[in-house]
Amino acid sequence: MPELRKERLDRGVKVRSxxxxxxxxxxxxLYLLGPGLVLILLLLVLPLxxxxxxxxxxxxxxxxxxxxxxxxxxxxxxxxxxxxxxxxVGVGGYLSGLLNAAGVPLILSxxxxxxxxxxxxxxxxxxxxxxxxxxxxxxxxxxxxFAGRLIAATGYFGGTDGIPGLxxxxxxxxxxxxxxxxxLIVLYGLSRMVNYEDVGLVFRGVKxxxxxxxxxxxxxxxxxxxxxxxxxxxxxxAGAYLAHLYGWVGMSLFAIDFSILxxxxxxxxxxxxxxxxxxxxxxxxxxSESMRAFGTLRIVFYAVLLVFFVVFWTxxxxxxxxxxxxxxxxxxxx
Amino acid sequence: xxxxxxxxxxxVSKSFGGVKAVDxxxxxxxxxxxxxxxxxxxxxxxxxxxxxxxxxxKDSGKVYYKGEDISxxxxxxxxxxxxxRTFQAMRPYPTLPxxxxxxxxxxxxxxxRSARGKLGxxxxxxIDLLEEVGFERDARVPYKLAGALPLGYLKRLELCxxxxxxxxxxxxxxxxxxxxxxxxxxxxxxxxxxxxDGITLIMVEHRLRELFKxxxxxxxxxxxxxxxxxxxxxxxxxxxxxxxxxxxxxxYVFK
Numbered sequence: 001m002p003e004l005r006k007e008r009l010d011r012g013v014k015v016r017s018x019x020x021x022x023x024x025x026x027x028x029x030l031y032l033l034g035p036g037l038v039l040i041l042l043l044l045v046l047p048l049x050x051x052x053x054x055x056x057x058x059x060x061x062x063x064x065x066x067x068x069x070x071x072x073x074x075x076x077x078x079x080x081x082x083x084x085x086x087x088x089v090g091v092g093g094y095l096s097g098l099l100n101a102a103g104v105p106l107i108l109s110x111x112x113x114x115x116x117x118x119x120x121x122x123x124x125x126x127x128x129x130x131x132x133x134x135x136x137x138x139x140x141x142x143x144x145x146f147a148g149r150l151i152a153a154t155g156y157f158g159g160t161d162g163i164p165g166l167x168x169x170x171x172x173x174x175x176x177x178x179x180x181x182x183x184l185i186v187l188y189g190l191s192r193m194v195n196y197e198d199v200g201l202v203f204r205g206v207k208x209x210x211x212x213x214x215x216x217x218x219x220x221x222x223x224x225x226x227x228x229x230x231x232x233x234x235x236x237x238a239g240a241y242l243a244h245l246y247g248w249v250g251m252s253l254f255a256i257d258f259s260i261l262x263x264x265x266x267x268x269x270x271x272x273x274x275x276x277x278x279x280x281x282x283x284x285x286x287x288s289e290s291m292r293a294f295g296t297l298r299i300v301f302y303a304v305l306l307v308f309f310v311v312f313w314t315x316x317x318x319x320x321x322x323x324x325x326x327x328x329x330x331x332x333x334x
Numbered sequence: 335x336x337x338x339x340x341x342x343x344x345x346v347s348k349s350f351g352g353v354k355a356v357d358x359x360x361x362x363x364x365x366x367x368x369x370x371x372x373x374x375x376x377x378x379x380x381x382x383x384x385x386x387x388x389x390x391x392k393d394s395g396k397v398y399y400k401g402e403d404i405s406x407x408x409x410x411x412x413x414x415x416x417x418x419r420t421f422q423a424m425r426p427y428p429t430l431p432x433x434x435x436x437x438x439x440x441x442x443x444x445x446x447r448s449a450r451g452k453l454g455x456x457x458x459x460x461i462d463l464l465e466e467v468g469f470e471r472d473a474r475v476p477y478k479l480a481g482a483l484p485l486g487y488l489k490r491l492e493l494c495x496x497x498x499x500x501x502x503x504x505x506x507x508x509x510x511x512x513x514x515x516x517x518x519x520x521x522x523x524x525x526x527x528x529x530x531d532g533i534t535l536i537m538v539e540h541r542l543r544e545l546f547k548x549x550x551x552x553x554x555x556x557x558x559x560x561x562x563x564x565x566x567x568x569x570x571x572x573x574x575x576x577x578x579x580x581x582x583x584x585x586y587v588f589k
Contacts (some may be wrong), residue, residue: 061422074451199406201441202441203440204427205430208426208428208430209425209426211389212427212438213410214409214413215387215409215413215419215495216442217411217418217439217442217443217444217499218410218438218439219410220410
């Protein structure tokens with residue numbers, strides 16, 4: 001019996017579109033645009049067909065997706081592993097809540113909270129920017145824990161009760177499509193920046209090699225500040241959005257889920273790109289929600305799912321799908 | 335002519351714990367000159383580069399570049415005034431194609447102030463620059479991932495990153511080390527071209543024969559101290575240099 005080996009080869013269209021574009025038909029153009037179009041269409045159409053309960057789940061999923069992309073951008077393209085997601089959400093949420101409670105309408109309080117919150121988060125993380133890897137992760141994780149305790153202990157900003165009675169979005173449709181549009185715009189803008197803009201290459205240089213960035217007459221800290229600002233602005237927007245989705249802000253905005261789920265989403269979806277964390281969030285949040293029927297056992301199933309990915313499927317879903325899409329496999333004799 | 339002096343290093347010292355890595359070194363360099371820095375392993379050659387370019391903080395001493403005191407400056411600011419450096423352990427961005435490695439320096443404020451920086455498409459400029467240092471455009475070498483390039487190309491990539499800044503001076507940390515003889519032979523004309531273009535060079539080297547094709551003077555370090563300075567002949571005939579390299583005439587090697 002002859003021994004067989006599985007051989008993988010790039011599909012022709014993949015080769016032709018790799019660095020120089022030599023496409024010959026609409027079919028091939030569709031092949032390249034396909035995945036993106038499917039994602040956009042799915043996000044736009046899905047709200048029309050699901051029940052109101054799942055519409056809310058979708059809105060929350062959008063928040064986590066935004067946080068996961070924010071995490072993926074910093075981790076995969078700038079080399080900073082930030083567990084500050086919960087802090088961004090908390091700062092954005094409380095800022096928007098305080099502004100709204102003071103009479104600023106929702107349409108202004110969200111953008112102000114997003115930008116001002118990102119400035120605050122960036123300034124607070126500024127002293128830790130020389131740190132890398134797990135050290136930066138630990139420090140950024142301390143902020144949400146600290147902020148939550150601080151509010152509970154001092155009773156500022158409504159203390160443990162939070163600030164109730166905030167403006168809500170006029171309808172779930174507005175809320176949902178706002179989340180979807182912001183998500184798509186962020187995704188398009190970020191992936192353009194890291195792949196085609198020169199400043200994106202500087203960010204990737206920061207990840208690969210800090211000394212070379214310094215030797216290239218570029219101010220390393222300034223580029224890290226820019227990256228942290230972009231990433232935290234996505235988080236503070238998510239927080240401000242949640243504040244008005246619930247009509248309430250409270251300490252639960254500093255819940256560590258917002259920091260940890262992006263990591264899990266990256267494990268499930270696959271690291272190295274922005275789309276891996278996005279895919280992970282789009283799978284994990286609805287999955288967690290649909291397991292609600294199991295009660296507290298939900299956490300167990302959730303953990304088993306994560307362990308499965310960490311142990312058996314380390315490449316993540318996105319890389320697997322990408323491989324199937326771009327290559328064909330066949331058995332050859334050896 | 336004192337305004338001709340581009341770099342002046344004054345009594346620079348650095349200790350790591352109890353080890354004096356660089357001990358009270360001074361030298362000056364005129365515009366357009368090529369200075370070699372040689373010495374046995376661990377004699378402080380790379381440390382002096384790190385001290386001049388701001389990558390390591392000095393314990394004491396001053397560095398003047400074009401008459402300006404740059405002793406306390408950050409590395410990126412020093413590179414911004416035209417004093418570039420290479421790294422001995424090459425520092426490419428391995429996940430990017432070679433030409434994209436050159437885009438961050440072309441994006442730097444210094445490059446953008448220059449005429450070439452206003453040309454628009456930085457990818458095209460990067461590929462032109464890579465061709466200048468020997469990346470064959472026709473063989474599509476500039477498009478290869480930097481992480482997959484052989485050592486010779488990585489050394490050239492290091493140099494190219496400096497050239498993208500349009501430097502007035504480059505400090506090269508062992509451009510010849512680890513290269514095959516044929517790669518070294520093709521590297522020498524490149525260094526000579528830099529010199530003809532008016533770029534002041536400091537070359538830290540172990541390959542003395544190739545170094546002295548380019549450099550007309552050198553300083554010799556041993557245990558962080560400057561033990562000799564001068565032309566190649568003066569250095570080779572210096573008894574202290576012989577002792578540093580060969581352990582002195584009364585050592586067992588010669589007995």
